[in-house]
Amino acid sequence: MAPPPLPKLILYRIDGACSLAAHMTLHELQIYFTTTRMVINPTTQKAEAADGTLTYDDYVREIHPNGQVPALEVYPPESHSNGTTTPENKNETPEGEPHKPSPPVAITENPAILMYIADLATSLNPNTAPKLAGSTLLERAQVTSWLTFLSGSVHGQAFGALYRPRRYIDGERFPQAETAVREAGRRSLDLFYGQIEDRLVEGKWAVGEGMTVADFNLYVFYRWGIDLGIKMKEVYPKWSDLARRLEGRPSVKTAVWLEGLGSVF
Numbered sequence: 001m002a003p004p005p006l007p008k009l010i011l012y013r014i015d016g017a018c019s020l021a022a023h024m025t026l027h028e029l030q031i032y033f034t035t036t037r038m039v040i041n042p043t044t045q046k047a048e049a050a051d052g053t054l055t056y057d058d059y060v061r062e063i064h065p066n067g068q069v070p071a072l073e074v075y076p077p078e079s080h081s082n083g084t085t086t087p088e089n090k091n092e093t094p095e096g097e098p099h100k101p102s103p104p105v106a107i108t109e110n111p112a113i114l115m116y117i118a119d120l121a122t123s124l125n126p127n128t129a130p131k132l133a134g135s136t137l138l139e140r141a142q143v144t145s146w147l148t149f150l151s152g153s154v155h156g157q158a159f160g161a162l163y164r165p166r167r168y169i170d171g172e173r174f175p176q177a178e179t180a181v182r183e184a185g186r187r188s189l190d191l192f193y194g195q196i197e198d199r200l201v202e203g204k205w206a207v208g209e210g211m212t213v214a215d216f217n218l219y220v221f222y223r224w225g226i227d228l229g230i231k232m233k234e235v236y237p238k239w240s241d242l243a244r245r246l247e248g249r250p251s252v253k254t255a256v257w258l259e260g261l262g263s264v265f
Helices: 022-028 056-062 109-125 135-161 174-199 213-226 237-247 250-258
Strands: 008-013 035-040 048-050 071-075 104-107
Touching: 022 109, 022 213, 022 250, 048 056, 056 109, 071 109, 104 109, 109 135, 109 213, 135 174, 135 213, 174 213, 174 237, 213 237, 237 250
Parallel strands: 008 035
Antiparallel strands: 008 071, 035 048, 071 104
């Protein structure tokens, strides 16, 4: 039986951002995709296409209502093919009505994007694709737990307060409060990074015996820790072991190179 047709995928990303996890995963699974590289406009501090083809307002209206990355635009197979009907008339439904291709769907939020990519690979090649969403129902729940923790707590709570304190307070009216929010973000970051180290097992992946999308996401936050000046290799040896093994994979090397980033090992 032939595998199901591959949907057209467009990944909206920013170099070095959390979208790197999806970028690496797509390369790991060898799923064809294209990217729209986004940048932060230095004046507006909002995301827009690096080549000028997509404004922030367009991006919010058409792709991501919060204007953030990543986003994965998915065109169902029939929407970029000649239709799916009878051999006699491929552009009409069996009832004779004109065939209307399904519109593209934009998936937002890192956990959803990463799980979709993993599940897509399994659906295309159920017997050979790596089980990056977990090999069992329990492992799938553990992968989901990692992804939501990294997205909600580590990224949203800790890094959000550290880098975006004005999401929570009026920094112009209360400048001292802005400093307090940043300090709270750093305390949360230290707490959560310690929890990550405690959950990991030396020489193994984050979930079970095999690599999953949780590992790719962990690698991104490991890099962010280095960017903050944290001595990751000394403070978090188990996490460093995982990140080192992951960085040796061709998929990671490719995505890191395409995003203009250097290796950390």
